[in-house]
Amino acid sequence: MKNRRRVKNKNGIANIYLVLVFLVLYAPIFYLMYYSFNSGGTMHKFEGFTLDYYREVVADTRLMIIVINTLVIALLSSAIATIIAVIGALAIHHVRSRRAKNTLLSLNNVLIVSPDVIIGASFLILFTIVGIKLGFTSVLLSHVAFSIPIAVIMILPHLQEMSPTLTDAARDLGATRRDVLTKVILPIIKPGIFSGFFMALTYSLDDFAVTFFVTGNGYSTLSVEIYSRARQGVSLSINALSTLIFLFTILLVIGYYYLNQRKSRPAVQIAEPVAEAGVPR
Amino acid sequence: MKQLVNTFLAILIVAFGLMFLASRLNSAQGYSGGNTLTIYNWGDYVDPDLLKQFQEETGITVIYQTFDSNEAMLTKVEQGGTIFDVVIPSDYAIAKMREENLLLPLDHSKLPNLANIDSKFMNLSFDPGNKYSVPYFWGTVGIIFNPDMTKGIDFSSWDSLWDKRLKNNIFLVDGAREVMGMALNSLHYSVNDTKEEHLQEALVKLNKLSPNVKAIVGDEVKMLLANEEAAVGIVWSGDASEIMDDNDKLDFVVPEEGSNKWFDNMVIPRTAGNVEGAHKFINFMLRPEVAAQNAEYVGYSTPNVPALKLLPEDISGDERFYPPAEITDRLEVYDNLGKRMLAHYNELFLMFKMNKK
Numbered sequence: 001m002k003n004r005r006r007v008k009n010k011n012g013i014a015n016i017y018l019v020l021v022f023l024v025l026y027a028p029i030f031y032l033m034y035y036s037f038n039s040g041g042t043m044h045k046f047e048g049f050t051l052d053y054y055r056e057v058v059a060d061t062r063l064m065i066i067v068i069n070t071l072v073i074a075l076l077s078s079a080i081a082t083i084i085a086v087i088g089a090l091a092i093h094h095v096r097s098r099r100a101k102n103t104l105l106s107l108n109n110v111l112i113v114s115p116d117v118i119i120g121a122s123f124l125i126l127f128t129i130v131g132i133k134l135g136f137t138s139v140l141l142s143h144v145a146f147s148i149p150i151a152v153i154m155i156l157p158h159l160q161e162m163s164p165t166l167t168d169a170a171r172d173l174g175a176t177r178r179d180v181l182t183k184v185i186l187p188i189i190k191p192g193i194f195s196g197f198f199m200a201l202t203y204s205l206d207d208f209a210v211t212f213f214v215t216g217n218g219y220s221t222l223s224v225e226i227y228s229r230a231r232q233g234v235s236l237s238i239n240a241l242s243t244l245i246f247l248f249t250i251l252l253v254i255g256y257y258y259l260n261q262r263k264s265r266p267a268v269q270i271a272e273p274v275a276e277a278g279v280p281r
Numbered sequence: 282m283k284q285l286v287n288t289f290l291a292i293l294i295v296a297f298g299l300m301f302l303a304s305r306l307n308s309a310q311g312y313s314g315g316n317t318l319t320i321y322n323w324g325d326y327v328d329p330d331l332l333k334q335f336q337e338e339t340g341i342t343v344i345y346q347t348f349d350s351n352e353a354m355l356t357k358v359e360q361g362g363t364i365f366d367v368v369i370p371s372d373y374a375i376a377k378m379r380e381e382n383l384l385l386p387l388d389h390s391k392l393p394n395l396a397n398i399d400s401k402f403m404n405l406s407f408d409p410g411n412k413y414s415v416p417y418f419w420g421t422v423g424i425i426f427n428p429d430m431t432k433g434i435d436f437s438s439w440d441s442l443w444d445k446r447l448k449n450n451i452f453l454v455d456g457a458r459e460v461m462g463m464a465l466n467s468l469h470y471s472v473n474d475t476k477e478e479h480l481q482e483a484l485v486k487l488n489k490l491s492p493n494v495k496a497i498v499g500d501e502v503k504m505l506l507a508n509e510e511a512a513v514g515i516v517w518s519g520d521a522s523e524i525m526d527d528n529d530k531l532d533f534v535v536p537e538e539g540s541n542k543w544f545d546n547m548v549i550p551r552t553a554g555n556v557e558g559a560h561k562f563i564n565f566m567l568r569p570e571v572a573a574q575n576a577e578y579v580g581y582s583t584p585n586v587p588a589l590k591l592l593p594e595d596i597s598g599d600e601r602f603y604p605p606a607e608i609t610d611r612l613e614v615y616d617n618l619g620k621r622m623l624a625h626y627n628e629l630f631l632m633f634k635m636n637k638k
Contacts, residue, residue: 044508061306064306065303065306065307068299068300068303069303071299072296072299072300072303075292075296075299076292076293076296079289079292079293079296083289124356124360125360128360128361133363135363182282183282186282187282193285194288216357216363217319217344217363217364218317218319218346220346227349228324228347228349229324229325229347
């Protein structure tokens with residue numbers, strides 16, 4: 001009895017701690033959302049409810065174009081990066097020598113932890129040397145580039161967890177190389193592919209440092225635009241826009257969660273926890 | 282496998298659909314037409330209505346892009362990956378761009394409205410003869426203060442900042458030239474002083490200011506001062522007018538010893554694609570009505586004489602922003618001190634920052 005109460009107590013403290021952590025994390029976001037409805041026009045005194053800033057956001061065509069640009073870049077770059085990452089992960093997985101494999105993995109990880117500013121500046125130099133006009137192409141290429149390593153480390157664990165006997169068995173049963181890939185390997189690493197894709201998506205959506213260097217010719221993404229507007233003090237229309245995007249991402253997360261739930265209901269449960277492997281930000 | 286392929290196809294379809302939507306919006310705005318003019322300016326530094334008016338008058342579509350520091354702007358222009366037709370940098374950046382051969386000489390015959398500019402803003406050290414640049418706005422560096430919190434301290438001298446009552450109550454702008462210049466001014470030296478002993482003296486004096494300095498900040502200074510986080514700030518006059526719009530308790534003063542006088546000028550970079558349109562735009566901005574409307578919107582001081590007459594008296598008569606000649610004569614423009622001296626200034630400023638407790 002005594003023992004049980006202690007466990008309960010411990011849980012209580014853990015819960016309080018968890019609630020506190022989430023409060024700290026979410027408070028600024030809710031604060032920002034709250035003031036997006038402020039008719040006073042500033043962030044320090046709430047005067048009355050208004051939807052003016054939402055109207056302003058929707059009426060601002062330039063901003064809308066930038067939002068669309070951001071989404072297009074995020075979707076395209078993460079899709080392309082995931083495809084390349086699948087091939088890359090397969091290649092790394094098939095390397096026999098342990099040392100070579102570790103080297104490749106380390107090189108991949110170095111790209112993840114190396115500062116965005118440096119990646120951005122190098123891309124700017126590269127693009128101007130090669131003669132690529134700054135704009136859609138340059139932004140897309142750089143987003144693809146920095147998303148690949150992230151997708152690779154989301155996919156690799158699934159490959160490593162896959163039992164090698166599965167492919168052997170498939171081959172024994174007469175599957176061609178192609179069949180082994182499309183009917184055995186890809187379905188097994190599918191969760192990794194999806195988590196890689198979503199990881200890349202979020203990276204692309206919020207990247208400022210790299211994008212700042214490679215935007216040009218009137219082409220801009222949301223992070224760059226908000227940053228340059230924020231200089232003038234954050235206008236509440238930025239709050240409104242941030243609120244909309246926050247809701248949009250929540251919808252995405254719910255959708256992803258729902259899809260996963262439905263998919264994992266069938267008898268065979270594919271290892272899921274790997275997807276949560278931490279990625280250094 | 283099938284699900285993977287389908288998902289990726291769906292993503293592609295959504296992406297291309299969005300791209301189509303964006304291009305529709307773009308063409309509705311006229312952005313994708315051939316006749317465009319790209320302006321690279323500080324954020325929120327022009328009245329958007331004027332851009333619209335310019336578009337209607339000339340049929341040239343304006344693309345407005347922003348930068349947040351002269352250095353960022355220089356990097357982009359130097360790299361040349363993007364076409365900018367009109368850029369609006371500050372004085373020392375113009376000198377640098379001129380040195381590096383990044384600018385196109387202006388065709389003065391296409392700029393008849395240049396005559397509207399006050400002669401004291403023409404032919405300055407960073408661009409003799411205005412071969413490359415046309416004044417856009419000008420201003421000073423001074424002290425903004427909150428009379429409620431400073432108990433009657435008189436800020437007409439830089440020395441007032443060293444007052445013990447201001448402990449932990451001053452915001453400095455994060456600029457080596459501004460802060461070093463202020464210290465040099467307070468010792469009655471020039472903001473362009475390069476004598477080592479004078480600079481060391483300035484550093485010693487700055488270190489004595491440390492206890493009063495609450496923080497060295499960037500653009501957020503405007504918000505912080507408006508919210509009364511500290512009593513005093515060293516800011517550019519344009520920022521001061523914005524802060525005072527938000528919080529009318531505050532007041533601004535340019536100290537007697539002298540200060541910096543800065544200019545933001547319009548230039549045409551060498552990479553410009555629409556030189557004709559760029560000249561048209563510059564001439565348009567020099568029109569008295571336009572310059573007046575812009576000055577009212579942005580809040581900085583216009584160098585345009587007839588525009589000044591069009592401005593309401595409470596703006597043009599405000600000596601804090603349009604100081605009388607005896608003060609402006611004492612103000613100095615930053616000279617381009619050269620790379621090595623600038624590095625030295627930065628180093629001294631850094632030493633001050635590191636010393637700050």
